[in-house]
Amino acid sequence: MSDYKKLVIKAGPGGWGGPLTIEPKDGRIIASVTGGGIHPIAQRIADLTGGTAIDGFNSTRPFDQLAAVVIDCGGTARIGVYPMKKVPTIDIYPTKPAGPLFRFITPQYFVSGVRVEDLG
Amino acid sequence: MEKTNLKYRAKVTHIGELVTEFIDAGILVFFGEQAPQELRDFSIIHDGKELKADLEKGDVLYLDHVPYEILSIGPVTNQNFANLGHLVVKFNGALEPEMPGDVTVANQKPHDVKIGSVIEIVSGQAPEEQGG
Numbered sequence: 001m002s003d004y005k006k007l008v009i010k011a012g013p014g015g016w017g018g019p020l021t022i023e024p025k026d027g028r029i030i031a032s033v034t035g036g037g038i039h040p041i042a043q044r045i046a047d048l049t050g051g052t053a054i055d056g057f058n059s060t061r062p063f064d065q066l067a068a069v070v071i072d073c074g075g076t077a078r079i080g081v082y083p084m085k086k087v088p089t090i091d092i093y094p095t096k097p098a099g100p101l102f103r104f105i106t107p108q109y110f111v112s113g114v115r116v117e118d119l120g
Numbered sequence: 121m122e123k124t125n126l127k128y129r130a131k132v133t134h135i136g137e138l139v140t141e142f143i144d145a146g147i148l149v150f151f152g153e154q155a156p157q158e159l160r161d162f163s164i165i166h167d168g169k170e171l172k173a174d175l176e177k178g179d180v181l182y183l184d185h186v187p188y189e190i191l192s193i194g195p196v197t198n199q200n201f202a203n204l205g206h207l208v209v210k211f212n213g214a215l216e217p218e219m220p221g222d223v224t225v226a227n228q229k230p231h232d233v234k235i236g237s238v239i240e241i242v243s244g245q246a247p248e249e250q251g252g
Contacts, residue, residue: 033156033159035199035200035202035203035204035206036203056156057154057155057156057204058154060156060157063158072196072200073221075218075219075220075221075222076147076149076208076210076219076221076222077142077149077159077162077163077208078159080162081158081159081161081162082158085158093196093220095219095220098218098219099142099145099147100138100141100142100144100145100147100162101162
């Protein structure tokens with residue numbers, strides 16, 4: 001079995017929320033729910049934790065198999081749904097909670113403005 | 121002389137359960153068919169495949185032939201729309217986008233979109249069409 005490492009992710013400049021601790025135990029996945037395949041930040045999180053990154057738009061996993069999701073949300077929809085389902089959510093844009101799902105967005109499950117430098 | 125300059129056409133294939141909550145907030149969230157299950161709950165899913173040209177302020181979004189002039193577009197709107205069929209339309213009359221993914225149109229109740237509804241986006245350069 002691979003060793004999984006914990007990774008702390010803090011908000012980047014202008015970002016909100018966190019810090020999140022990601023640990024992909026039991027083979028959990030980091031899903032990149034972004035345009036254009038697996039975002040480099042999702043891949044980097046996978047590399048630093050020993051986890052596996054997948055393209056969230058071309059494959060899907062049950063929520064209990066997700067260690068984290070990386071999104072490129074412009075601030076209305078995706079930023080709510082993953083925290084609502086208690087999946088740690090990393091937004092690469094410095095978005096602050098907004099939108100109809102605003103009430104679900106908490107610092108325990110959401111961090112934004114994250115750059116590669118903010119990982120670990 | 122072209123009558124219309126069609127940038128996008130699609131048909132609605134699915135309406136998520138939470139779409140009414142978003143409509144109450146004056147927002148319609150669209151995603152293309154490859155959207156994963158969790159995003160389908162609050163989205164209007166459509167079968168659009170190709171964005172022929174970037175959306176611009178002044179273009180017209182038609183929902184079942186009901187026109188909505190686009191007042192503003194955010195910096196990531198076109199990329200999300202082209203890659204994922206993802207569009208967030210806010211019916212708030214804002215002349216600047218609040219969020220980087222927004223498209224804004226005039227402050228009004230959104231058209232009641234259903235399965236089979238037609239989405240079209242036409243260049244603002246097109247001459248006005250009467251009737252419909």
